[in-house]
Each structure stands twice: as C-alpha cells, then as structure tokens.
Amino acid sequence: MVRSLKSLRISRPDRSSSIDYNEYILTPLEYLRLFITALLADMLVAYTFYQSRRVLLVTLPLCLLYPFSCRKALCEKRRQQLLTEFKESLAILSSFLSAGYSTENAFRASIGELEHLFSPDAMIVREFEQIVHGMSLHTPVEELLADFAYRSGLEDVANFAEVFTVAKKNGGQLVKIIAHTASVIRDKVQISEEILTMNAAKRYEQRVMNLVPFLIILYMNFSSPEFFRTLYTTVLGRITMTLCLLLYVLSVWLAGRIMDIEV
Structure with missing residues (x-):
C-alpha cells in the first residue's frame, strides 16, 4: 500500500x-559508539574463545563495518518512534x-x-509543520499526507492517508471517518506497545543469558586454567571452540527472532 502512494509524491522547492x-x-x-561496542565485543570473543591477539586483529575490520550493519535496526527504531508520535497526533x-x-487550522x-x-524537534512536529507549510502554498493536503506516508514506510500512516483522501474526495463525514480510523490505528499501536x-x-x-557462556568460560579460565x-x-x-561460538551466535539469532513479535 505504501508503494501505491509513490505516484502521489510531490515535488516542492523545500x-x-x-x-x-x-x-x-x-x-x-553514533558510528564511534557502535565501533567501540563492536571492538569491546570482539576483544571479549577473541579472549574467551581463542585467547589470541591474532584473532582480534583479523576480525578488527568487522568492527569497522559493524556500525553500518546496525543502520537497519536504527531505522526501524526510528520508525517505531515515529509511529508512536503519529498515534498521539491522530488523537x-x-x-x-x-x-x-478546518483541516489546515487543525x-x-x-x-x-x-x-x-x-x-519542538520531534519528528511528527516537523512533519506537521511541513504539511502546514505545504497547505499555505496551496498544495492539496492529500498529496502532503501521501508524501509523508511514502517517506515514513509505515502501513498505518499509508492507511490514514488513503482514508483521508477517499473521505475528502467523496465528501463523506470526514471528521467521523478520521476519528474512527485514528481509533483503529491507536488500538493497533497500543497492542504493539503492550x-x-x-x-x-x-x-x-535473554540479554543476561547471552552473557552466561562468557561468564562460565572466564570463570573456568581464572579458577582452573589447566x-x-x-x-x-x-x-x-x-x-571445538569455533563450533561452540557458531552455536552461540545461532542461539542468539534464534532468540531474537522468537522475541520479534509483529502485530
């Protein structure tokens, strides 16, 4: 549905x-923070599973690339924050x-x-300011909402933009339709938050359990090094240690997938 709004994107000077x-x-x-996090994790893995500086140096380039691999997760986190703000804005x-x-005054x-x-720097505030600015330039609010929906990548925003467009074009009870749509979207977001x-x-x-294998190995190394x-x-x-490390990574990945529940 978000892709179907691509044709409604508008071109504006701003x-x-x-x-x-x-x-x-x-x-x-952010890059520095993520790089340091990856470097500390690399040092922990290199010492715990291999006790080798060579392994640390060989895997160091992965630490440089790790921040870029986090962009998808950071992007999704930002979208979730935008969705939360959008839910409140609908109310x-x-x-x-x-x-x-009127629509513009609202x-x-x-x-x-x-x-x-x-x-004042919240994402939804900037988006509403942009919508108001666009309406002051006589840009239809439907196009502004469709543009926002396309850029957000959020299905709920796309649904609201489509319902708003249909309701306004067909001359229906715009307030009741928007209120009902807003209520449905708020309920969905609230369920996700719950x-x-x-x-x-x-x-x-899960985070604590992820540290348990390291704690056990480190304890054994310090208490009984032989x-x-x-x-x-x-x-x-x-x-053997490499296989254990691979099984550990697989278990962490599976645990993350299990905890990732979509509504």
Missing part, C-alpha cells in the same frame, strides 16, 4: 527538508477537527500540542 525514514545516516558520534488532530476546525493547532507532548511491555522481562532475561588449556593450544580445541 524537498530537501523532507526526511526519508527508510534510510538512516549514521552521525560520527489531537481528531479532537480539533471535531471542534469545528494541523496548525496540533503543532503546539505536539510540541508540549514531545518536543506486547513489548509484556516481553520486556523476557528480553532482559582445565581449558587444550582448547586454546591444539587444533582440535580451536575447532
């Missing part, structure tokens, strides 16, 4: 101010429309409420 939420550009600070927008505000009045609710809340404890337990010596000094031991 197009450069539009954010494509399907792409994520790392800031230098505010619907209240102003129900109070008799969007304009919603900006102040959203600034108090989030911050699932995340319910799984928060399990996610925390017990694991053959695993670090023989070819068969190296192969």
